[in-house]
Amino acid sequence: MALPVETFFLHSDAQGTLQAQIQQMVAQGILSGRFQRGEKLPSTRKLAIHLGVSRITVTIAYTELLANDYLTSRGRSGYFVSENAPVPPAFDPGPRGPDGVDWTRAIGQRFSGGDTPRKPPDWARYRFPFIYGQADPTLFDHANWRLSALQALGQRDFTSLTTDYYDQDDPQLVEFIARHTLPRRGINARPEQILITLGAQNALWLTAQVLLTQRRSAVLEDPSYHALRDILRQSRCHVTPVRVDRDGLPPTAIPPGTDVIFTTPSHQCPTTATMTMARRHALLDRARAMDALIVEDDYEFEMSFLKPPSPALKSLDADGRVIYVGSFSKSLFPGLRLGYLVGSEPFIREARALRASVLRHPPGHIQRTAAYFLSLGHYDAQIRRMGRAFHDRRRVMEQAIADTGLRIAGQGAYGGSSFWMRAPDHVDTDRLAERLRAKSVLIEPGRAFFDGEDRPKNYYRIAYSSIPSARIAEGVALIAEAVRSAV
Known part of the structure; x- marks a missing residue:
């Protein structure tokens, strides 16, 4: 991949000769990770025109970088970031210093810190994802x-x-x-x-x-x-x-x-x-x-x-x-x-x-x-396919819940894709969810759905939209075991 020439620019307050500035500009691009190994640099002619300098200045800078193993030359193909170039640091260096803005005063209205929880972005790697609202790739057309x-x-x-x-x-x-x-x-x-x-x-x-x-x-x-x-x-x-x-x-x-x-x-x-x-x-x-x-x-x-x-x-x-x-x-x-x-x-x-x-x-x-x-007609066909799959999963989950003695607080009479559950009053489902994660089980704690300061802590939601029927009973058994052992 060729690096666009527009990503190269010289700072007006930079020190040193033009040749040193160009050399430093390329080296910093490699050290910061912006320029990756194997990427092609602009030709000396294009970069010289873009920066408004002589071509010989760019050529000398490239030659120094070549000698220091930052760059490599491939015949008539041009200059590339060397495979032996220094490895960028494994951290984000971020800004050079703190902002000069007092953001506690500058922000007029806050939108962060609400009730909406974040769902695990890697939910699909869990064996028992009783997570609501995610697509099942096996059901999508x-x-x-x-x-x-x-x-x-x-x-x-x-x-x-x-x-x-x-x-x-x-x-x-x-x-x-x-x-x-x-x-x-x-x-x-x-x-x-x-x-x-x-x-x-x-x-x-x-x-x-x-x-x-x-x-x-x-x-x-x-x-x-x-x-x-x-x-x-x-x-x-x-x-x-x-x-x-x-x-x-x-x-x-x-x-x-x-x-x-x-x-x-x-x-x-x-x-x-x-x-x-x-x-x-x-x-x-x-x-x-x-x-x-x-x-x-x-x-x-x-x-x-x-x-x-x-x-x-x-x-x-x-x-x-x-x-x-x-x-x-x-x-x-x-x-x-x-x-x-x-x-x-x-x-x-x-x-x-x-x-x-x-x-x-x-x-x-x-x-x-x-x-x-x-x-x-593809949408209607998918709805029918999902309906059949959800009907089967609901039946399996309902039986598993009955077998393990868990308590259903709400189940849609017409269908849906989840069960609203209630654990014993002493169970904190936020903590329950954390313990279940270690066993590759995902549930949704119910506290965020309620309003006020004194929110019920013992509700949770389990969905069957993203988990195959064959895994439901085992996953529900793990939830029941965690609920019984909760203190």
Whole structure:
């Protein structure tokens, strides 16, 4: 690989002759690790023109580096970093000194330090990854996704690949969502009422930014999706957590004066509870009485493999007060970062403008690839394949839990991909998770899902979306053993 000549420059305050400066510049590049062994340096002519010096000056500098074994010459091919060049240090030298900025004063608003935990990036190397929300490579249709991506790269789709849509989206993807995806949830929407987002989390952030201010109040479920809680805290609105029960969010517990209600009625996160039809109507009535808006996160509706899912809350809405959030992350793969918002045109117009000011639009090639994958039937085939696999894994896990005496706190009646578990009151599942890691078992501690200072410490989530059926029983037995021995 040839090093671009643009990476070479002389400092205006450098000391010594031009020849020494060039020699030092190349040597520092090698010692810092920026220039790797075997990489080709610019020719003496190109570097001389780029630096505005004579060619003989560069030639002499290269000759000195050649003599010191920093460089090697290969006939007429030019100069290369020598295989015998000094090895760069195995540490990042970082900046030369501390910043001259007092960042405790300079930062006006903090976004770090929230509740959202970090999942192990190397989760796939664990033998028992009961981890939620990661893609199982054995269930993903690599071949047809690759073909869809290649089709989207073709000359016919050059415009969708290269165009700056500004605040618009791929019309093929929007049309598929409007004509195929939403009707399955009982929702009718025009393209003007749909906005493509970078996943459900981006959709929730856009929604919070558009609807909430420091003077407005929001209700969220407790426990709930920890990233949503972080988003609402960052918006500086008044946040009221409402404890869920076996049917999800109880409308009667929503305080007067609430402006926006965030809920996950199909599969409550993380308890997996499904809101009954009677409660859905009661929630709509409660919101109407308070003139509040409802944000419905329908993040896992495709995973209703036990029986058909209940109609979306949005499909029951006659006032336009429900904003619907959908995602392809759980059904395809989380790295896709593709979701969508559905709402009344005035809301979508503002969300579209905000999105355009932050990131314009999700990449056109990703949108068109997804549009082909969906419209050619590959998506439906994958959902059926995942449903069969999840159904089998759920059955195996349910039996293993019963055999080991673990306690289920919540299990979706329609399907889903996880169980919400409760350990004895004295068990701290953060510590439990650490001990299980040493045995190649991953679970999700439940503390981060709850709000407040005195959060329950004995809940945890185990998912079956990323672990084969054959390993589930052994992994659950290890969890049960760790729970029994916890003190």
